[in-house]
Amino acid sequence: xxxxxxxxxxxxxxxxxxxxxxxxxxxxxxxxxxxxxxxxxxxxxxxxxxxxxxxxxxxxxxxxxxxxxxxxxxxxxxxxxxxxxxxxxxxxxxxxxxxxxxxxxxxxxxxxxxxxxxxxxxxxxxxxxxxxxxxxxxxxxxxxxxxxxxxxxxxxxxxxxxxxxxxxxxxxxxxxxxxxxxxxxxxxx
Amino acid sequence: xxxxxxxxxxxxxxxxxxxxxxxxxxxxxxxxxxxxxxxxxxxxxxxxxxxxxxxxxxxxxxxxxxxxxxxxxxxxxxxxxxxxxxxxxxxxxxxxxxxxxxxxxxxxxxxxxxxxxxxxxxxxxxxxxxxxxxxxxxxxxxxxxxxxxxxxxxxxxxxxxxxxxxxxxxxxxxxxxxxxxxxxxxxxxxxxxxxxxxxxxxxxxxxxxxxxxxxxxxxxxxxxxxxxxxxxxxxxxxxxxxxxxxxxxxxxxxxxxxxxxxxxxxxxxxxxxxxxxxxxxxxxxxxxxxxxxxxxxxxxxxxxxxxxxxxxxxxxxxxxxxxxxxxxxxxxxxxxxxxxxxxxxxxxxxxxxxxxxxxxxxxxxxxxxxxxxxxxxxxxxxxxxxxxxxxxxxxxxxxxxxxxxxxxxxxxxxxxxxxxxxxxxx
Ligand code: FES
Numbered sequence: 001x002x003x004x005x006x007x008x009x010x011x012x013x014x015x016x017x018x019x020x021x022x023x024x025x026x027x028x029x030x031x032x033x034x035x036x037x038x039x040x041x042x043x044x045x046x047x048x049x050x051x052x053x054x055x056x057x058x059x060x061x062x063x064x065x066x067x068x069x070x071x072x073x074x075x076x077x078x079x080x081x082x083x084x085x086x087x088x089x090x091x092x093x094x095x096x097x098x099x100x101x102x103x104x105x106x107x108x109x110x111x112x113x114x115x116x117x118x119x120x121x122x123x124x125x126x127x128x129x130x131x132x133x134x135x136x137x138x139x140x141x142x143x144x145x146x147x148x149x150x151x152x153x154x155x156x157x158x159x160x161x162x163x164x165x166x167x168x169x170x171x172x173x174x175x176x177x178x179x180x181x182x183x184x185x186x187x188x189x
Numbered sequence: 190x191x192x193x194x195x196x197x198x199x200x201x202x203x204x205x206x207x208x209x210x211x212x213x214x215x216x217x218x219x220x221x222x223x224x225x226x227x228x229x230x231x232x233x234x235x236x237x238x239x240x241x242x243x244x245x246x247x248x249x250x251x252x253x254x255x256x257x258x259x260x261x262x263x264x265x266x267x268x269x270x271x272x273x274x275x276x277x278x279x280x281x282x283x284x285x286x287x288x289x290x291x292x293x294x295x296x297x298x299x300x301x302x303x304x305x306x307x308x309x310x311x312x313x314x315x316x317x318x319x320x321x322x323x324x325x326x327x328x329x330x331x332x333x334x335x336x337x338x339x340x341x342x343x344x345x346x347x348x349x350x351x352x353x354x355x356x357x358x359x360x361x362x363x364x365x366x367x368x369x370x371x372x373x374x375x376x377x378x379x380x381x382x383x384x385x386x387x388x389x390x391x392x393x394x395x396x397x398x399x400x401x402x403x404x405x406x407x408x409x410x411x412x413x414x415x416x417x418x419x420x421x422x423x424x425x426x427x428x429x430x431x432x433x434x435x436x437x438x439x440x441x442x443x444x445x446x447x448x449x450x451x452x453x454x455x456x457x458x459x460x461x462x463x464x465x466x467x468x469x470x471x472x473x474x475x476x477x478x479x480x481x482x483x484x485x486x487x488x489x490x491x492x493x494x495x496x497x498x499x500x501x502x503x504x505x506x507x508x509x510x511x512x513x514x515x516x517x518x519x520x521x522x523x524x525x526x527x528x529x530x531x532x533x534x535x536x537x538x539x540x541x542x543x544x545x546x547x548x549x550x551x552x553x554x555x556x557x558x559x560x561x562x563x564x565x566x567x568x569x570x571x572x573x574x575x576x577x578x579x580x581x582x583x584x585x586x587x588x589x590x591x592x593x594x595x596x597x598x599x600x601x602x603x604x605x606x607x608x609x610x611x612x613x614x615x
Contacts, residue, residue, distance in 0.1 A: 045370075048384065054374040074471060079376045081471045104496070125471075126376075129502055130355035132348065133473040153352065153477045154491050154558040168493070170359075170500040 054079075059189030061181070064120065072137040074125060077176065077188050081125035081133055083149070084186075087160060092118060094147065095161035105171045109161045112175050122178055122186065123162040127151040129169035134158060149173070191220060192227050192411065194423040221408060227426035228433055229414035231601045235309075236412065236433075237440030238302035243400065244441055245295035248448075250393050252288040256281075260340065262386035264379040267342035268467040286456040287448070292334050293459045294448050296482035299330065307519075308540055310528030311413040317520040318406040324516045326399045331483070333392040336385040338480060339377070345461050347468030348477050350377040350385070356490070359503045376470055416600045417529030418593055425597040476557055484554030485547050486512060489573065491558055492566040508570065515577045522577055525585035532591040535584045539576060546572045 060077055062084060067073055072085040087095070095109040113121060125133050134149035134156070135141040144150030144157035146165045151158075156167030163172040178188040198216040200206035209216055219225045259278050261270040274281035303323070306312055312320035335353055339346045350372070358368040373380030411420060420426055427433075451458065459481060463474045479487050486509050493505040515522075530537045550569045556562040594600035 048370050048373055050369055050372075050374045051380060054378070054380065076471060079374060079378055079470060130352040131358075132352065132477060133471070152475050152557075153473065155563075168491070168501050168505065170496070170502045 059187055061185055061187050063185050065184040069119065074137050077124075082176070082188065083121070083123050083125045083137055083162075083173070085121040085123075085137070085162075087119045087121055091147065091160035095159060095163075098159065098161075098163075104164050107161070107163060107172055112161050112163070112172070114178070114180055117180055120180075120186070121160070121162055122188065123173035123175050126174065127153065127156055127169055128164065128171045128173065129154055129156050129167070134173075191225065191408065192420065192423075192426065194426075195220070195225050195227050196428065198223075198225055221404065222434070223430045224428040226408065226429040227420075227423070228412050228429050229420055229425060229597055230427045230432075231414050231416065231597050232412065232433065232436075233415050234436075234440065235301070235305040235415075237437055238298045238305060240437040241298040241440055241444050242295065242302055244444065245291060245298055246393065246396060246400070248291045249288060249295060250397075252284045252291060253390070253393065255284055256288055257390060260386075262340065262383050264342065264382050264468075267340065267382055271341045283452070286452045290448060290451050290456060290459060292337065293480070293482065294444070294451075295330065296334070298444070299327065300482070303327070304544065307543075308530040309413055309415060310417050310523075310525075310530065312520045313523070313528050314520070315410040316407065316413060319403060320520055321517060322399055322403040322406060324513065326396055326403060327516075328513060329392055329396045329399065333389060333396065334480065334482065336389040336392070339382065339385050340389060341464060342382060342468045343464035344466045344468055344472075344474050345464040345477070347377055347470065348473060349479060350381055352477060353479075354381075356506045356509070359500065359506045361499075361503070377468075413528060414597060415529060415531065416594055416597055417527060417532070418597060418600075421596045478555050481551070481555065484552070485550035486554070488550040488554030488566040489570045491554070491563065492570040494563060494567075508574075512573060515574065519577065519581075523581045523585050525588065525590070527590040527593065532593055533584075533588055534591065535588040536581075539580050539584065542572070543576045546576070 060075065062073075062075060064084065064086070067084065067086045069086045069088045070091075072083055075082050075084065092109065100106045100108055109118060112123075113119075125137070127134050129151065130153060132151050132153035134144075134151040136143040136149035136158075142150045142152070144166075146157050146159035148160045148162060148165075149158040150156070151167065151169065154168050156169035157165050158169075158173055159165050161172075162175070164170070176188055178186050180186050198209070198219040200209045200215070205215055208214070256274065259270065259274045259281060261267055271285070274285050276282075278284075306320065306323070335349065339350045354368050354371045354377070357371060358364040360367060369375060371381075372378070373384060411426075414420075461478070461480075466474075478484070489512050490505040490509040493501045493508060495501055497504065499507075525533060525536070527533055530540055546569050550566065550573065553562050553566040553569060
């Protein structure tokens with residue numbers, strides 16, 4: 001330390017003000033180290049993201065021929081539970097009768113189902129509040145005040161189109177991407 | 190580091206002298222929890238709870254390390270490995286029940302410790318740092334307890350992981366990716382379990398580090414006391430050892446008896462039966478509740494049911510975190526120069542209202558999400574925030590404190606006994 005100072009002091013030709021060579025080197029060196037340090041954090045953060053095997057999202061084929069109107073089946077897709085509900089005529093009528101503009105998350109039944117397959121309501125069985133599985137799929141379960149699903153965790157009520165009607169959940173049940181490959185089979189994902 | 194009259198450390202034998210010159214650990218111990226640390230002479234039993242919290246942490250670390258020798262953090266095996274601990278591992282049932290109930294006891298003593306600080310104004314100058322570090326420790330404890338609860342991979346474990354990480358999904362735009370980042374997938378799974386295990390093992394040691402800072406910050410001004418007034422001289426203090434080591438030892442005995450009673454006679458009283466069912470991603474338990482020590486915060490989370498600019502869900506999450514964050518500002522919200530609630534007639538009343546309010550929130554947080562519980566949670570939540578943000582700043586301005594005693598000694602012995610020496614006190 002001391003020796004360096006000695007070397008430095010007599011150099012009177014160094015400008016007093018402005019950027020000295022040593023300042024520049026200091027700032028440059030510390031900046032490079034700083035940027036390097038920050039970049040080193042990236043893999044540490046990134047390793048927590050979903051792995052490749054989790055992301056390899058298998059799409060699933062579901063055979064719907066055995067699902068009667070009024071019945072709901074539960075399957076699992078991407079490790080998340082899924083509801084496939086065969087709506088009855090009444091339930092479809094009920095879902096259509098709702099004034100869409102009054103909804104928290106305005107969507108019509110048509111927007112939530114495939115064209116020509118309005119009787120099939122396919123949605124994630126994950127409450128959009130904090131992720132519980134709503135009731136209403138199995139016979140005898142509480143379907144909530146609007147005849148669709150009821151989430152027992154914090155009391156969210158969904159209607160027959162899986163739309164949020166009452167309770168803390170902010171949005172409708174999520175409709176995944178799917179396509180009908182025949183009248184009774186659907187490919188999800 | 191201490192009052193000028195603190196006894197100095199003098200090594201008793203040549204080895205200690207040799208040691209003292211090279212690595213003065215005995216001196217550090219002597220000055221921080223030994224005879225070299227003078228403490229106000231009038232501490233009541235509420236001052237035991239800091240040491241008890243330290244004891245609870247040690248129990249958790251020791252039992253936790255040995256449990257980790259038998260536990261398997263793999264989604265398909267975790268549940269069975271916990272049952273293996275309960276049935277096959279020698280003394281495994283005892284260690285697990287100690288660890289499981291030890292967490293609850295840790296929170297019990299910490300909550301009493303916090304209420305002690307609230308009542309006696311331990312958060313005020315010059316001890317703000319002590320308080321702030323304490324709030325950090327509370328947050329770390331909550332994170333640790335939550336992740337530990339997930340490890341047995343029972344139904345409650347699984348759905349706790351789902352619901353709590355779901356809180357982060359409430360954040361606009363980044364929420365969903367944030368939740369997936371926390372879980373390492375779209376739903377809790379093996380990746381989640383592994384990282385929670387890793388962090389559950391790490392965080393207690395971070396807590397330990399924070400406790401060292403907490404005690405360090407405390408030892409600069411020294412302990413507060415039930416009168417809240419400053420130490421004026423040697424007659425106001427007694428050495429930590431043997432006086433408070435003995436008193437804390439007694440408290441530790443009572444604490445351990447209580448823990449033993451629960452561990453041996455009601456080991457699952459504080460738990461939830463559903464957690465003895467293995468995690469099932471396709472079925473939510475009918476009534477999801479967190480562990481009892483989170484109930485007040487859970488009630489605040491659920492109290493928000495209407496959208497107002499932001500979604501109701503987001504408000505709930507914000508309020509829940511704010512209910513702890515507000516504690517960071519407490520030293521500056523309560524400006525009354527008088528520390529102890531004993532001499533603050535108005536503060537005292539509101540303090541007890543707050544205690545009742547938090548107990549009510551705890552009850553409501555454990556209740557199902559139905560009316561009338563929701564409405565009561567809303568009222569109790571409003572009071573909680575009003576207490577810190579409105580009532581405390583107002584009463585610290587309008588209140589007329591009672592006359593303070595002239596000194597701790599006077600408060601303890603009365604005005605006439607001026608000659609009393611610490612040792613002479615019965
Ligand atoms: S998770 Fe469904 S209402 Fe909260």
